[in-house]
Amino acid sequence: MALDKQEFLERYRHSLAHILAKAMVELYGPEVQYAIGPQIEDGCYYDFALPKSLSEEDFKTIEDKMREIIKRREDWTREELSREAALALFDKQKFKKELIQDLPADEVISIYRTGDDFVDLCRGPHVENSQELMNVAFQIKSISGAYWRGDEHRDQLQRVYLFAYPDKIALKEHLKWLQEAQERDHKKLGSQLDLFMFDETAPGMPYWLPRGWKMYQALLAYSRSVQAKHGYTEISAPLINNKKLWLISGHWAHYINNMFMVPGISGWLKADADLSGVLEHPTDASLGEKIVKIQAGSVIYNRENIDTMAAKPMNCPNAMITYKRRNRSYKELPIRYSEYDVLHRKEKSGQMNGLFRVQEFRQDDDHTFVMESQIEAEIADIISIADEVYKTFGVTYRAELSTRPDDFMGDIEVWDRAEAALKKILTDKYGEGGFEINEGDGAFYGPKIDLQIKDALGREWQCGTIQLDFQLPHNFGLTYQTAEGSTAMPVVIHRAIYGSLERFIGIIIENFKGSFPFWLSPEQVGIVPIREEHNDYGKKIYEALSDMGIRAEIDYSDKNMKEKIKTYKNYKNPYILVLGDKEMEEKAVSINMRGSNKQINNVPLDAFLKACERMQKEHSLELMDEF
Structure with missing residues (x-):
């Protein structure tokens, strides 16, 4: 059976990972511990515990050994083993033994042999003979450190990345593309053009320099001008709120690990003695009862006296509070509250990446309150805004619908109704099959439409989002008076077009290679x-x-x-x-x-x-x- 392009690439790249592992064993001896080696988007990688530290000087030696192994035209054979037999086979490979021990009791354990002298634990599939890899072009990309199973407390391994493409022409084209992408790197250009900087005292929180801040303000001004034409009004709300707000919204249960906590103190007591200890900020949902003692001249307090505050990771709950400040009539709807306040979200240090993943940012946020009968027209108008904005930047986009996640909040019937509404809107706009569906990838409070833009290098970026929410209005007890005089609950539409302005600026820096359109240039x-x-x-x-x-x-x-x-x-x-x-x-x-x-x-x-x-x-x- 003929393989499609993706199956072809996956099989050959995965097979090359085994060749890489075999080469490392032959070069550096049987004490080499080989862990895992999956195929990835542009090739494959393999993690090793080695008797030496690798450097670029070793690249050619490893590549030559791989080509030598491929030229042997060795057969690849698959075998299925019992758990006991597999453990005995990999008795000297501790990472393989751990993987086997963690498999379910009824799991089929399979191995692949490459020739007579190398075996790897793997589900496959692979090539039948190494000669199938003769024309595949590969090149070592880089070597980096990696923790076993991503756990910083486990073994630190050396990860060898490999580019792998069907032929030399395809590899050459990819390397050319990669060089172009490196030249467009927003971190490099951001420094060269004096747009932004970072400092260790505020990890993941950009400093906007005068030139970059001018461009930032140009983006904000453009967004405001577009929204004004569509009836949006702008609000601003506190950046720090009491725990009570996040409990009502559901973020305390669903998002607490990504929130920055700020303890507010009540019931201050002076310490007369020198009491040593550590000041502990409350970061857990229960808040506990532990007494915190600090040095004399300061305070002693317990967590019963702490009013926990959190820096907001999103604007949604504040918009609900703003809507609820007075009684509403159906005649007022839709009400569109745009907001550009600063947001904070905790990220792991290894996840932060220039402007693409930060801990402080702004969004071109909006929360629109509508009757159910207004949903279709309102979202159609939002999509028209996206059309206008993305056209201004010269980028195209496609839509994806994300449905109910496992940790959803609310009634399934309500979710089904919301998802059906969004499917109809997308079908009317893009036709049957004109959008993708991501099952289970919605927000915990409602399904969403994500807008993926494509840049000058053909890369896709998720920027815009349109989220339909029947849950937060219920949590906050939001109502309006209907034409008949009864009380009803509004539906909230969460919406952003740029998404994070920081991330969007990173994207357009790379898209335009720092040569921005006249209206957007920091200095024109x-x-x-x-x-x-x-x-x-x-x-x-x-x-x-x-x-x-x-x-x-x-x-x-x-x-x-x-x-x-x-x-x-x-x-x-x-x-x-x-x-x-x-x-x-x-x-x-x-x-x-x-x-x-x-x-x-x-x-x-x-x-x-x-x-x-x-x-x-x-x-x-x-x-x-x-x-």
């Missing part, structure tokens, strides 16, 4: 007076641009003109204006445009200003080169 125009006598003319241009809301910089220094231009080019400013005698006399500018090696000379100043105004207003993707 750099002004270079050639000599001191041209400074006054440069200042007038700077003021004219600033009055239009255009972000401009001017360099009054006595540095060489080329040096000034180079600085602005390094920052990827869309336009650099060069001002000399002729430009000043003719009220014109000469323009260095980003991405062009030519200078556009003697452009009338008014024409340039009008072009800037147009690109700013239209949120143009392309720079104008005719004035």
Whole structure:
């Protein structure tokens, strides 16, 4: 039976992992402990406990040994063993023994032999003979540390990553793509362009530098302008709330491990003696009764006197409180509360990754309160907003529906009704089969639609989300008066288009490779007076641009003109204006445009200003080169 492309890649990559393990044993001896070696998106990896530390100098030796093994054209054979036989076979391989011991009693235990001298514990499938791997192109990607089973208290292993593709052309294309991705790395570009930084005193919490903060504000301004056209009103709420709020919302039970706790103290008592001990912040749901003692001159208190507070990881409960402040009528619905407050979510240190995974961020959040009869029209309007926003950035997207998770809150009947509503909306918008369904991946309070955008390298990123919620309104006792005078419960739609602004900025830095559209660029125009006598003319241009809301910089220094231009080019400013005698006399500018090696000379100043105004207003993707 012919294999499809994905099955082909998985089988060959998994087989190469076994070849890698066999090569390591032959190179470094029988004391090599080989742990696990799965296939991954671009190849495979294998974890080893080795008698030496590997480095790049070992790459070629390992690759050559793998090719030697493949050329032996050895058969691959599968066997099924009893638990006792498998344990005896892997008697000197402690990681394999642990895996076998952890298998269910009725599990079929299978092994694969590569030739007569190497055996691995594996379900398969694999190639039938090593000759099938003759044309497969592979290359060691990197070596890193890895804890056995991801547990920092267990053995630290060496993980060898391998690129693996069907042929040399495919591998070469992937390496070229990878090089391009590295050049677009938002962490590198963020530093080069002076956009943001991190410091160890606030892990995972970005410092926005002046240039980056200007771009951040441009994103916020654009989001606000779009939402204003669709009837949204903006609110702001406290960043820290009492535990009571999170108990009502359900986040205390479902999200406590990702929340930053802030103990609030009542009943302060002075300590007269020198009492040693450690100040413990309450982080568990029960809060306990332990007495905490600290040094003299401070306080002694117990957890009965602690009013536990938590920094908000999301805006939802605050929006519920805002809605509930007074009685509501059906005539007011829908009510759309947008919110851009700072959020905090605890992450494991190994999970944080530049702007992609942070502990402090903002979302272009919204919570819309509707009657059930308004759900379809409201979500259709949200999708129209997504269409407009993503088009502005030149990216396409696709939709995914995520359904009820195992830890769901509420009645199954309500969930079924919510999921059916979202399926109908997506089917009407994209047609049958025009969207994917992720079973069990919804939020604990309701199903959701996730919007996956595609960037310039073809990578997909989950940004937008539309979540239908019948649970939080029930938890908070939200109501409105119907046309008949009875009381009903509104439905809440949670919505974001950018998602996390931090993550979205990381994505667009890489998508545009730091060369942002005019309206989004941190600094849009750099002004270079050639000599001191041209400074006054440069200042007038700077003021004219600033009055239009255009972000401009001017360099009054006595540095060489080329040096000034180079600085602005390094920052990827869309336009650099060069001002000399002729430009000043003719009220014109000469323009260095980003991405062009030519200078556009003697452009009338008014024409340039009008072009800037147009690109700013239209949120143009392309720079104008005719004035």
